[in-house]
Amino acid sequence: MTKSVLSDADWSGKAFTGEWRSLSGEPIVVTEPATGQPLGRVGRATASDMRTSAAQARQAQKSWVGMPYGERAKVFRKAAALLESSRDEFASWIVRETGGIPPKAMFEIDSVLHHLHEAAAMLTQPKGLVLPSAEGCTSIARRVPHGVVGVISPFNFPFLLSSRSALPALATGNAVVLKPDPRTPVSGGVLLALLLDGAGLPKGVLHMLPGDAEAGEALVTDPDVAMISFTGSTAVGRRVGELAGKNLKKAALELGGKNALIILDDADLDLAVCGGAWASWLHQGQICMSAGRHLVHKSLVADYTQRMAEKARTLPVGNPHTQPVALGPIITPQQVQRVDRIVKASVSMGARLLAGGSPDGQFYPATVLAGVTPDMPAFREEIFGPVVSISAFDSDAEAIALANDSEYGLSAGIYTRDVGRGMAIAEQINAGLVHVNDQTVNDDGTMPMGGRGASGNGSRHGGPANWDEFTQWQWTTVRSTAPAYPL
Missing domain, CATH: 3.40.309.10 (Aldehyde Dehydrogenase; Chain A, domain 2)
Structure with missing residues (x-):
């Protein structure tokens, strides 16, 4: 990535919809918690912006899932190479925007690299089963994408927790509309959009729209969004689960802990x-x-x-x-x-x-x-x-x-x-x-991460759980001759 992310005027005051563009809401001022000083600006999405992006993502998903799997895998591998070359600059943003110490920022970067490589590897994994069936019939269960996945990510590990949902959702053939936390929209959204855009992700497959509760509720309730992946507080997670349930869509909720x-x-x-x-x-x-x-x-x-x-x-x-x-x-x-x-x-x-x-x-x-x-x-x-x-x-x-x-x-x-x-x-x-014989803060992209009770609805992120969350089963039968039924 040849241009500086810190000074890149392409995204200042804007959001990503396949290209960087201004939104209808008043821009969000990104503030450094250690000093209170402004670091930059990003676009603020309204409900109308979310509606437009969800519809565009639904259309773009059809061509994305139809791309040869090798071409899709290349996107994630190239994004990993771009991240390696921008490591220090990305880390600086994470430190300043989240208030985390530099080793914490480097941990986020290493984790996202892991998720990028895992996303590329998912493209060559089997995604179905041949089931027992009667003679003359082939019975198949295969994993198919939901369509559009909405991702709502928190402020604390924004680069990692946006990527942890968005990358496997993309790898399994979905389009993604990402709403990062308005307190950390650059680390939680801009950085990932820059990476994937620079790696050649087709336009419209990823939308990154920072916003507040209005934008979040619009994303959760939008009819073009089939699934919501939410990481955040239990109080907000209850609201997300309520809205998703009313709209009969899947919700993966990773919430708080004590x-x-x-x-x-x-x-x-x-x-x-x-x-x-x-x-x-x-x-x-x-x-x-x-x-x-x-x-x-x-x-x-x-x-x-x-x-x-x-x-x-x-x-x-x-x-x-x-x-x-x-x-x-x-x-x-x-x-x-x-x-x-x-x-x-x-x-x-x-x-x-x-x-x-x-x-x-x-x-x-x-x-x-x-x-x-x-x-x-x-x-x-x-x-x-x-x-x-x-x-x-x-x-x-x-x-x-x-x-x-x-x-x-x-x-x-x-x-x-x-x-x-x-x-x-x-x-x-x-x-x-x-x-x-270990403490409570452990994370690895190859293990199923998630909680129960007020910590989550039993959903999981990571490793084999990504197939469970970001796809659904479709049963298909093929017969050499159609059967004759007695009615």
């Missing part, structure tokens, strides 16, 4: 503290898989709490674009207020604040709460901030009960030297992802 990290009495405490810090403070805790509850055996809880508090006090907080910090800014002032409310309310109910807990503008330090009980907000609510919430337990049965005492069911981690014991506990945890 994930349990269980530290058993035989755990390696050094590794558990290391994993616990990563699970709660990575990207300021703004990850659906963050450890929202550290459940620690009573024989270790005092030592674990002390070590975690000591570690919290050593982690620098600041602008990740200009400083070597461990924690960057929280995405918005409103989210800072939410984190601070949960911390203060839990302290007022008896939790002990051992580190952090004092916001500075949009910066919130690594925070440790001890003595958290199930009636406190720090135990119940998804914080989406850098808060370690510690509760003690006495037995494996109590640990399991505490872990399952939540409406959420996304991820869990268990630290123990006894793998068999860890596996026995894992089998009783109500979560879509469970890791024995």
Whole structure:
């Protein structure tokens, strides 16, 4: 990619519909959370813009799915090569727009590269079965695309989470209308559109329209959109699921989490503290898989709490674009207020604040709460901030009960030297992802990612699950001679 993405005037104030064009809404100003300064502008989609793009995408999908599979695979491979050559520039956008530290940005880029290669590989995978049938009849079940898939992605890992849905949807023959979060529309939309356009994706197959709730509801309810893939908060996910259900379309919902990290009495405490810090403070805790509850055996809880508090006090907080910090800014002032409310309310109910807990503008330090009980907000609510919430337990049965005492069911981690014991506990945890001797924040494009309960509707992204989500079965029979029926 020869032109600078940062200074590219082609997309400034615009959206992508196969070409960069202005929309009818007032442009969105992209703001750097660390400084409050504007970084650029993108187009803002209205319901009318969404309607137009959905109709165009439906038409473009027919020629896309009819292209030779090798030509479609080339698009993804070329996009991967373009991303490799633009790695530093893309990372800079992700750092500045999301407030994430540079290693987090590089993780996103590496993950998207993985998804691009997986998308290319999907084109040579079998997509059907020959079923048992009577003599003279061939019975086939094959995977066919939905048509148009709407993708609504969040702010926290925008480049990755837009790509995780859009790329397999495209690879399986669908067209995509992508609505990135208006707080991170460049990382969540512009970057992917630039890549795929530069790689030769046919015009109209991908539409990228930033927008707010009006645009999102228009996408979910549009009759030309057959499926919605949504990643975001549980509250918004409930609304998306409601609208999709009313319109009889498929919805894949990956929502929030209040994930349990269980530290058993035989755990390696050094590794558990290391994993616990990563699970709660990575990207300021703004990850659906963050450890929202550290459940620690009573024989270790005092030592674990002390070590975690000591570690919290050593982690620098600041602008990740200009400083070597461990924690960057929280995405918005409103989210800072939410984190601070949960911390203060839990302290007022008896939790002990051992580190952090004092916001500075949009910066919130690594925070440790001890003595958290199930009636406190720090135990119940998804914080989406850098808060370690510690509760003690006495037995494996109590640990399991505490872990399952939540409406959420996304991820869990268990630290123990006894793998068999860890596996026995894992089998009783109500979560879509469970890791024995690892923490809760794990992601791999080849595994089925998703939750249950308030964490999702059982849908999955990644690996073999992509075929389940982004295609549907069609049964076809072929007979050499038509049968004669008795009526």
